[in-house]
Amino acid sequence: MKTTLLAVSLMLASTAQAAPLDASTFVGASTPLQTALYGVRNYSAPVLVNGKHDPASYMAAPKLPAWQFARVDPTGGVLTFERQSAPATGWHTWSRKGKVVVTGGGAARSDRVYTVFNGQQLVAAIKEAGNEPKIIRVVGHIDLRWSQNNTVFKEYTSYADQKYGGSINLPSNTTLVGINDAQGRPARMTGTALLIGGELALAPGGDPEADFKKWIKDGKDGEDYPTWTRNIIVRNLVIDTPWDVNPEDAGNAYADGITVSRGQNIFLDHLSVSDGDTPESLATGTYKTRHDGALDVVRGSDYVTIANSYFANHHKTTLVGNGDGGRAWSDEGRLHVTFSGNWWSSVAARLPLNRYGQVHMSNNLITGNVMTKETDVKFESGTDARYRSNMLVENSYYNITGLKLSEFCGKAIKGKGFIGFRSSGHIFTSDRAGTNAVDGQCGMARPDAANLWTPPYLYALQTASSTLLAVPAQAGAGKLK
Numbered sequence: 001m002k003t004t005l006l007a008v009s010l011m012l013a014s015t016a017q018a019a020p021l022d023a024s025t026f027v028g029a030s031t032p033l034q035t036a037l038y039g040v041r042n043y044s045a046p047v048l049v050n051g052k053h054d055p056a057s058y059m060a061a062p063k064l065p066a067w068q069f070a071r072v073d074p075t076g077g078v079l080t081f082e083r084q085s086a087p088a089t090g091w092h093t094w095s096r097k098g099k100v101v102v103t104g105g106g107a108a109r110s111d112r113v114y115t116v117f118n119g120q121q122l123v124a125a126i127k128e129a130g131n132e133p134k135i136i137r138v139v140g141h142i143d144l145r146w147s148q149n150n151t152v153f154k155e156y157t158s159y160a161d162q163k164y165g166g167s168i169n170l171p172s173n174t175t176l177v178g179i180n181d182a183q184g185r186p187a188r189m190t191g192t193a194l195l196i197g198g199e200l201a202l203a204p205g206g207d208p209e210a211d212f213k214k215w216i217k218d219g220k221d222g223e224d225y226p227t228w229t230r231n232i233i234v235r236n237l238v239i240d241t242p243w244d245v246n247p248e249d250a251g252n253a254y255a256d257g258i259t260v261s262r263g264q265n266i267f268l269d270h271l272s273v274s275d276g277d278t279p280e281s282l283a284t285g286t287y288k289t290r291h292d293g294a295l296d297v298v299r300g301s302d303y304v305t306i307a308n309s310y311f312a313n314h315h316k317t318t319l320v321g322n323g324d325g326g327r328a329w330s331d332e333g334r335l336h337v338t339f340s341g342n343w344w345s346s347v348a349a350r351l352p353l354n355r356y357g358q359v360h361m362s363n364n365l366i367t368g369n370v371m372t373k374e375t376d377v378k379f380e381s382g383t384d385a386r387y388r389s390n391m392l393v394e395n396s397y398y399n400i401t402g403l404k405l406s407e408f409c410g411k412a413i414k415g416k417g418f419i420g421f422r423s424s425g426h427i428f429t430s431d432r433a434g435t436n437a438v439d440g441q442c443g444m445a446r447p448d449a450a451n452l453w454t455p456p457y458l459y460a461l462q463t464a465s466s467t468l469l470a471v472p473a474q475a476g477a478g479k480l481k
Helices: 005-014 119-129 159-165 208-217 325-331 464-474
Strands: 113-116 134-139 167-170 174-179 193-196 229-240 258-261 263-274 295-298 302-307 310-312 318-320 336-340 343-345 358-362 365-369 383-385 390-394 397-401 413-415 420-424 426-430 434-438
Touching: 113 119, 119 134, 119 167, 159 167, 167 229, 193 229, 208 325, 258 263, 263 295, 295 302, 365 464, 383 390, 397 464, 426 464
Parallel strands: 113 134, 134 174, 167 193, 174 229, 193 258, 229 263, 258 295, 263 302, 263 310, 295 318, 302 336, 310 343, 336 358, 343 365, 358 390, 365 397, 383 413, 390 420, 397 426
Antiparallel strands: 426 434
């Protein structure tokens, strides 16, 4: 691999730095209340909620997967990669308090290492350990619609039932990993939203925005605001984005596959995220939007890395920042996110869409098709730099069937309203355009000094041509053993 001059200079400078902080040491009171709300079904009937979630929109998932339930841990409980800290490259290694080591639950005591085979066991492990370091190993297939040791299935009955009963919320100091089963299949989550953190008030019934603004006005450090969720590692899982049984309206669903909300120092690695067995094309009638994001990083979250992951068959795929001017109070100066070694394949848009974020992308692979009539997988747009975002995009490989070279700018890379954008080293290929190296600037470069930045962590770039082979070999679940 080619090491950048930047990486070399940082390597030399790093020898003078103090030892990195363990991310678990500055967690604070990270709101155990968040976990109490989730993973418990209420089986409520559909009702309007603030004028949304029309009961007439209710539709159960039209297709269920071939389940891969397990009852036996093929490793016999022997740990391999579970105690590993996150690697030392990516925005997750940084904070306003200095360089950090994201350990997740690596320091877990033996009685805080759990192997779970169903959703209820997963919820119980989280509640028992709270914010203590914990390792949760998933074997088989998790779906919160199943209960009684995966013997009783009941579909979500309403928006409220799915929002709370169909979500898992990870507290601070957690490592959640999938363990390949006896057939070599990676662990899988279906019908279940994975939440990391939440934007909460200081006390039940309070206002998150008003409380945070008062905290800052009183001269307190925003990093000490006591509802952060920090120090999370999630690896080696297949995640099927949930089918929304009772969406907000005709154009908006609610549940994401993974949502990072007011989370910090988060490492997400070797994940496979898609719509699974329920593509949007199975929806009928007026309410045809049944999925929201595949993976969203929102609401003031910071220092997050998404690496070696595979995103497929989804529309609104990866989002950084979920609003424009109304989110400045939480998002301005935050949303530092790294995307490295990922593969977006047969997805429609948001690769990623970025508001406010200082996002570094390197050595990613993007494949798609603008000609297909299958709306679930038709490529609409790629990297999308939006409101007050600042992006560095390096050495990625694009192969978009049906896209002319002249259409690359404005389709595969586009933006408006950003404050900084630099892009270079890509290769663009198409059945219509042949193979072409492009500079990736697309007329969007903003090199003004006020918004220039370089990643503070060490990293090594591969060429875009190397990415074409290296990324499929590594990206996605099942690759860690």
